[in-house]
Amino acid sequence: xxxxxxxxxxxxAVITALTVVLARNPVHSALALMxxxxxxxxxxxxxxxPLLAVxxxxxxxxxxxxxxxxxxxxIDVREAMLQRxxxxxxxxxxxxxxxxxxxxxxxxxxxxxxxAAEPIAPRGGDQVRQLSTTLFADYLLPFEVxxxxxxxxxxxxxxxxxxxxx
Amino acid sequence: xxxxxxxxxLAVVLFVIGAAGxxxxxxxxxxxxxxxxxxxxxxxxxxxxxxxxxxxxGQIFAIFVIAITAAEVAxxxxxxxxxxxxxxTLKIDDVTTMKG
Numbered sequence: 001x002x003x004x005x006x007x008x009x010x011x012x013a014v015i016t017a018l019t020v021v022l023a024r025n026p027v028h029s030a031l032a033l034m035x036x037x038x039x040x041x042x043x044x045x046x047x048x049x050p051l052l053a054v055x056x057x058x059x060x061x062x063x064x065x066x067x068x069x070x071x072x073x074x075i076d077v078r079e080a081m082l083q084r085x086x087x088x089x090x091x092x093x094x095x096x097x098x099x100x101x102x103x104x105x106x107x108x109x110x111x112x113x114x115x116a117a118e119p120i121a122p123r124g125g126d127q128v129r130q131l132s133t134t135l136f137a138d139y140l141l142p143f144e145v146x147x148x149x150x151x152x153x154x155x156x157x158x159x160x161x162x163x164x165x166x
Numbered sequence: 167x168x169x170x171x172x173x174x175x176l177a178v179v180l181f182v183i184g185a186a187g188x189x190x191x192x193x194x195x196x197x198x199x200x201x202x203x204x205x206x207x208x209x210x211x212x213x214x215x216x217x218x219x220x221x222x223x224g225q226i227f228a229i230f231v232i233a234i235t236a237a238e239v240a241x242x243x244x245x246x247x248x249x250x251x252x253x254x255t256l257k258i259d260d261v262t263t264m265k266g
Contacts, residue, residue, distance in 0.1 A: 006168045010176045017180055017203055021187040026195045033199045040206050043176070046168070047217045049225055052209075059232050064202065064239050071243045072195060075250045085190050093189040101182040105175065114171045120220040134222045135229065146233045153237030160244035163251075 006046055013039035026077045027069070034065045051128050173214035180207035194249075194258050198242055205235050 187200025216224020
């Protein structure tokens with residue numbers, strides 16, 4: 001049951017990710033990326049992290065992809081569609097990517113630590129409550145730092161995208 | 167149940183696809199989207215390890231990764247809009263001013 005759902009969502013995620021990289025039109029890439037984020041949030045549900053699944057949909061599909069689509073509409077993407085990939089000399093990058101993938105998979109299969117078939121039984125109780133207690137008690141300082149980073153990024157984005165008139 | 171290495175293999179495949187997009191594509195927008203794909207594959211790893219070893223820190227790190235990603239996308243798209251206004255190009259090999 002869980003395995004079938006996992007294979008379904010994983011296949012969907014991989015296919016849409018390939019579409020992101022291979023699509024000629026950036027709008028198609030953005031929509032495929034949105035579909036990929038939905039599959040990944042379904043995988044978060046399979047991992048029993050419902051809060052993260054909802055946050056994924058809110059932040060990625062709701063905010064980040066809308067930002068991407070707004071920027072795509074603001075600027076002219078037609079001339080960028082003519083050529084998909086960097087011209088020439090792609091062989092080193094391809095070899096590097098193949099090496100990276102093979103190396104990571106070999107390490108995962110070689111090591112016995114990743115072969116755990118069953119998750120450790122959860123402690124029980126309300127998962128979201130425990131998660132928020134951990135977040136707001138033990139990780140309060142990183143949480144505040146993250147909020148300051150978001151504020152700085154907001155101000156920085158406004159300053160960067162503003163017209164130079166003064 | 168799904169074994170742990172299935173999740174890690176999925177994350178590896180998504181990471182390689184995203185890295186291919188960053189290294190090979192010519193359009194700056196698609197490069198930024200591939201960057202999102204990279205960060206998401208790392209998030210899958212965080213949450214899978216947190217689930218299989220019963221540790222909340224995986225989910226907490228994933229939340230922080232999502233927050234930093236939102237900040238990164240806002241700044242990157244601001245820079246992109248400023249770039250298009252100044253140089254009117256979306257090709258990544260036209261923006262090599264700092265290459266010397």
